[in-house]
Amino acid sequence: MTDLQPARGTHDLIGEDQRRHHHVVETARQIAARYGFDEWITPIFEDTRVFSRTLGETSDVVTKEMYTFDDRGGDSITLRPEATAGICRALVSNGLTQSLPKKVFCTGPMFRYERPQKGRYRQFHQIDIELIGPSEPLADAEVIACGWEILKALGVHTDTLLELNTLGDAPSRAAYREALVAYFTANKDALSNDSLVRLERNPMRILDSKEARERDLIAGAPKIWPYLSPEAAAFYGKVQEHLARFGVPFRENAGIVRGLDYYGHTAFEFVTSKLGSQGTVMAGGRYDGLVSEMGGPATPAVGLAAGVERLAMLLDVAPPAPAPVAVVPIGDEAEAAAIGILQSLRAAGIRAEMAYRGNLRRRMERANKIDARAAVILGTDDLAQGVAQVKDLRTGTQEAVKLPDIAAYLT
RNA sequence: GCGGGCAUAGCUCAGUUGGCAGAGCGCCAGGUUGUGGUCUUGGAUGUCACGGGUUCGAGUCCCGUUGCUCGCCCCA
CATH class of the missing domain: 3.30.930.10 (Bira Bifunctional Protein; Domain 2)
Incomplete structure (x- = not known):
């Protein structure tokens, strides 16, 4: 340590x-x-x-x-x-x-x-x-x-x-200060050392003291209101x-x-x-x-x-972490294409992330770990058809969405 | 400035009369090369805060130090 x-x-x-x-x-x-x-x-x-x-x-x-x-x-x-x-x-x-x-x-x-x-x-x-x-x-x-x-x-x-x-x-405070000094001087014995210093320099500050033994004394002190x-x-x-x-x-x-x-x-x-x-x-x-x-x-x-x-x-509850969309390519070829999808989502204002390594399973686990709301799954079959599988990770439902429509689908 | 409590794995913490350094969670990898949450197998990770003392032997007992933390004072 x-x-x-x-x-x-x-x-x-x-x-x-x-x-x-x-x-x-x-x-x-x-x-x-x-x-x-x-x-x-x-x-x-x-x-x-x-x-x-x-x-x-x-x-x-x-x-x-x-x-x-x-x-x-x-x-x-x-x-x-x-x-x-x-x-x-x-x-x-x-x-x-x-x-x-x-x-x-x-x-x-x-x-x-x-x-x-x-x-x-x-x-x-x-x-x-x-x-x-x-x-x-x-x-x-x-x-x-x-x-x-x-x-x-x-x-x-x-x-x-x-x-x-x-x-x-200023006139109110001057009058009040006199009254406070008179009161606390008469009760000097009950004051703490700090408060004795305040009595010289700044008698109003004594009222601020939270010292237990001074509490009653302070409660009995004159209030400013009559001196206004x-x-x-x-x-x-x-x-x-x-x-x-x-x-x-x-x-x-x-x-x-x-x-x-x-x-x-x-x-x-x-x-x-x-x-x-x-x-x-x-x-x-x-x-x-x-x-x-x-x-x-x-x-x-x-x-x-x-x-x-x-x-x-x-704050009773912390603000929640933002839920991103996870882009999940399968294989190198799909990963290359997925970068374009990733950027189109970001351009549309969607928080989107793609993991840096891992097979489908690992990437899905990762998506879950970052609390992703949806996964955009892209395999070579999908790629050939111009679609991606968009899975709602809250409900588990999944459907094929044409690549150009994904950002709008997730907005 | 004053007083109390605490310090063991990344995190939360166990650790018996002093006798091999532990658990859960997390992390990494596998079961399962197109589907997460559940399950399962395996793996990595320690200056037991630091320094001294007692002892055959100290995470454990004693002394000191440092750090953190809670309270007082003061302040947001």
Whole structure:
């Protein structure tokens, strides 16, 4: 067992795994397109500053989890840990802040140096939707509705619930922060070490803690809702009204927070009960401050990201492998003629295969093994008459079909 | 970063008080040179994760290492 293994936290997608993965991505791509999102393909690595600037110098992702290295020219490069920062950078780099709104769909691998476990990998894949430009709550609701529809199309929505919260605007957060600091300072003894650090830097993140001994304390913490400014409260109310119109069920959860300053207003997570502590399957929110952080003009935006591997795991049934037609020649002379038939089937859009060796029996076994739906059997007798025997491998029925008619017969 | 479990054929796994390295599936070939799924005969395939120790003898017992995996933290 000294063979090379995949690098820790990576995995190969082959066979059923590939089909699940592809189905998730393709479903998301099609639904996003229906909502008017265009796909952008941005680089997998970026200047490190793209992420250190936007994810905050103190976040776990930046301090512990990034794949960062100096390239041969001495520039600091980072494998993207998430998609949003790169999309905002692309928006600014390409001068697209002048042609808003932009509705962006993006998918691909992301990288985080973490301890792998079920539903968590070092190289994983996300689908990502960003709606950049509108400041209206309708945009938030539309993004969430698009996400919900993807979950529904995948059939993974039944054990999944949208948990919704608001982070308010800057004045709301300032007032709330004071209240939180007062509450947790008074209960300092009950806090974990991590949470004590958060109390200094980012008190809202304490609400995110899943530490068992802090659960009661967090449940008793003040909620943001009473601290919302009238404007922020109105925004939040509009989002909920629109969600109802889009038909997206949700539950309010004051524990859904984001630690960074450029997040505001809507924050949400779709959580499944089926994946344990890796239950967040799709998450997002409004980040009106991020584009300016990247050097662009102040630009409102809202978006979401979903983990492809987690969604793929939730699929009850894997998409089936495609069933080909097997071309089965008997003898060398027939094989020569069969190549033409093989190509005519392919030209007609039919998945067609011919084995590379073997007698009739072996080739029929092979056809069965690849789950062929039909076999086109071609012997010298048939060839002389200008026909092939076309056998339906599901029913076992077989009939002679004129060579030029085979593709149409199998379509 | 912390804790638990596991490691034997391509895959899933057995392997008794320490005594010849095994099964099923898969693969290859034959029974059957014009018909698959069923049946049948034969065949190939191992650094028993790695290193050390105990022993006449270790897949089995002991120690260490590595890898995988599940959970915590965090996240998609």
